[in-house]
Amino acid sequence: MKPIIARTIAEVRAAVRAARADEQRIGCVPTMGALHDGHLELVRVAKRNTEFVVTTIFVNPTQFGPNEDFARYPRTLDADVTRLEEVDCDLVFAPAVDEMYPESLTTVEVAKLGDQLCGPRRPGHFRGVCTVVLKLLNIVQPDVAVFGAKDAQQARIIVRMVRDLNVPVEIVVAPTVREADGLAMSSRNRYLSPEERAEAPRIHAALRAIRNRAIAGETDAARLESALNHELAAIPGARIDYASIVDDSTLKPIAILDRPALAAVAVFLGSTRLIDNITIP
Amino acid sequence: MKPIIARTIAEVRAAVRAARADEQRIGCVPTMGALHDGHLELVRVAKRNTEFVVTTIFVNPTQFGPNEDFARYPRTLDADVTRLEEVDCDLVFAPAVDEMYPESLTTVEVAKLGDQLCGPRRPGHFRGVCTVVLKLLNIVQPDVAVFGAKDAQQARIIVRMVRDLNVPVEIVVAPTVREADGLAMSSRNRYLSPEERAEAPRIHAALRAIRNRAIAGETDAARLESALNHELAAIPGARIDYASIVDDSTLKPIAILDRPALAAVAVFLGSTRLIDNITIP
Numbered sequence: 009m010k011p012i013i014a015r016t017i018a019e020v021r022a023a024v025r026a027a028r029a030d031e032q033r034i035g036c037v038p039t040m041g042a043l044h045d046g047h048l049e050l051v052r053v054a055k056r057n058t059e060f061v062v063t064t065i066f067v068n069p070t071q072f073g074p075n076e077d078f079a080r081y082p083r084t085l086d087a088d089v090t091r092l093e094e095v096d097c098d099l100v101f102a103p104a105v106d107e108m109y110p111e112s113l114t115t116v117e118v119a120k121l122g123d124q125l126c127g128p129r130r131p132g133h134f135r136g137v138c139t140v141v142l143k144l145l146n147i148v149q150p151d152v153a154v155f156g157a158k159d160a161q162q163a164r165i166i167v168r169m170v171r172d173l174n175v176p177v178e179i180v181v182a183p184t185v186r187e188a189d190g191l192a193m194s195s196r197n198r199y200l201s202p203e204e205r206a207e208a209p210r211i212h213a214a215l216r217a218i219r220n221r222a223i224a225g226e227t228d229a230a231r232l233e234s235a236l237n238h239e240l241a242a243i244p245g246a247r248i249d250y251a252s253i254v255d256d257s258t259l260k261p262i263a264i265l266d267r268p269a270l271a272a273v274a275v276f277l278g279s280t281r282l283i284d285n286i287t288i289p
Numbered sequence: 290m291k292p293i294i295a296r297t298i299a300e301v302r303a304a305v306r307a308a309r310a311d312e313q314r315i316g317c318v319p320t321m322g323a324l325h326d327g328h329l330e331l332v333r334v335a336k337r338n339t340e341f342v343v344t345t346i347f348v349n350p351t352q353f354g355p356n357e358d359f360a361r362y363p364r365t366l367d368a369d370v371t372r373l374e375e376v377d378c379d380l381v382f383a384p385a386v387d388e389m390y391p392e393s394l395t396t397v398e399v400a401k402l403g404d405q406l407c408g409p410r411r412p413g414h415f416r417g418v419c420t421v422v423l424k425l426l427n428i429v430q431p432d433v434a435v436f437g438a439k440d441a442q443q444a445r446i447i448v449r450m451v452r453d454l455n456v457p458v459e460i461v462v463a464p465t466v467r468e469a470d471g472l473a474m475s476s477r478n479r480y481l482s483p484e485e486r487a488e489a490p491r492i493h494a495a496l497r498a499i500r501n502r503a504i505a506g507e508t509d510a511a512r513l514e515s516a517l518n519h520e521l522a523a524i525p526g527a528r529i530d531y532a533s534i535v536d537d538s539t540l541k542p543i544a545i546l547d548r549p550a551l552a553a554v555a556v557f558l559g560s561t562r563l564i565d566n567i568t569i570p
């Protein structure tokens with residue numbers, strides 16, 4: 009069945025209220041649209057945990073920097089709705105910017121977890137993410153909200169925000185969905201030229217390689233990080249934004265792999281910035 | 290009936306869930322305890338609007354500056370509970386600091402509305418207030434939350450935060466309750482020496498005097514502000530922290546009283562900082 013399309017907060021709340029009155033649990037999948045199989049998997053996860061799933065589609069201006077791709081970010085609502093129908097999404101919330109931000113003055117920030125990786129490279133990004141996600145959670149009031157593991161830092165920050173602010177929702181982080189050749193699915197993959205697309209899987213390959221080295225016994229984070237940078241630098245047309253081995257929960261740099269770690273990278277292929285990560289047990 | 294006393298978030302949530310299952314609407318009155326008749330009036334207002342009222346008592350460390358009165362702020366839980374019983378409060382949530390802040394990294398901030406009056410004089414104060422109020426609202430999930438008009442800037446900031454973040458709660462701002470001689474009730478009044486207490490009503494008298502001048506036709510805000518400062522300076526032992534005429538909704542300074550204004554003051558009597566305000570229609 010085609011999902012309900014809601015453009016206003018009042019419509020979402022009315023639909024959610026009706027579903028709740030019908031004893032359905034509410035799931036929420038916040039997205040910026042331009043949906044790919046990774047997003048659809050998040051909806052499936054939400055649908056396994058709840059009965060009434062709301063997918064939000066909102067290209068949030070406050071999480072883009074002035075020189076980032078807000079204006080050209082793909083907006084493909086009709087195609088998105090068609091795909092959401094395939095996975096039994098019940099409601100699509102696709103608000104206009106004015107519906108979400110009628111001269112908003114309030115911001116939400118998570119300290120420390122935003123100090124590394126994407127944080128310093130995208131000033132204000134996580135503040136924008138936290139603020140919009142909290143708004144969406146307050147609008148939908150879901151029992152469960154699902155985020156993708158590809159955005160590793162975002163997922164950790166949201167989990168922390170929800171815990172710190174006692175937001176009454178369960179956050180589920182679902183595994184990254186990949187193309188057959190290993191490239192992490194991303195709405196930004198469509199920016200890639202055919203040549204860039206052909207090289208892009210080497211990002212994941214590099215992450216897997218250093219994970220294998222760690223599993224084989226290498227515990228020196230600096231050595232692994234250097235190997236990772238070396239592999240990424242070898243990709244034609246690639247420019248490394250960062251490639252770091254960090255503590256999996258605090259996201260702080262670590263010296264020795266004596267606890268769960270995360271290898272996280274951001275790489276420009278041409279003008280397209282791709283992120284990916286892998287956990288090192 | 291004596292209210293339930295909850296020390297943990299889990300207890301509050303269980304009690305609220307039971308009340309909701311019983312089709313009761315939930316009210317919330319966030320306080321720092323040391324309750325006076327002003328607080329009890331907030332509970333009465335909540336009780337008129339809802340069936341199950343939760344009063345929170347938490348001296349929130351994050352809203353006090355390093356040189357402020359966090360350590361000596363009065364803590365009178367037993368007396369507070371007795372008084373809350375008089376006004377049919379259903380539940381008292383009195384958490385320990387650790388229950389509210391297990392190493393929290395997340396903060397909420399409202400821009401602009403905190404730039405004047407108490408904001409610059411108490412750096413971080415409103416960030417602390419917003420963060421703890423949002424936490425309490427998320428813990429209690431009330432239909433209605435009631436705040437006092439005496440804390441005029443706080444009330445405006447909370448209304449704004451709730452609107453900006455789409456928090457699903459109705460905020461009610463209840464009028465300031467005063468002693469017979471006009472002094473605004475405050476937990477900090479108990480700090481006053483008998484001499485200071487005798488002079489304290491002159492703060493409200495000064496506010497009333499300039500309100501009357503405005504009603505009589507004076508529209509020049511600078512002239513009113515100067516008269517207000519003059520009256521306050523005449524109080525023996527008083528030190529003016531600020532005494533300002535501002536736009537009632539933006540809290541920005543105004544030149545001409547061509548729209549609703551707020552006269553707001555903070556005055557030290559000895560070491561005790563008292564605030565009060567009056568609206569000028």
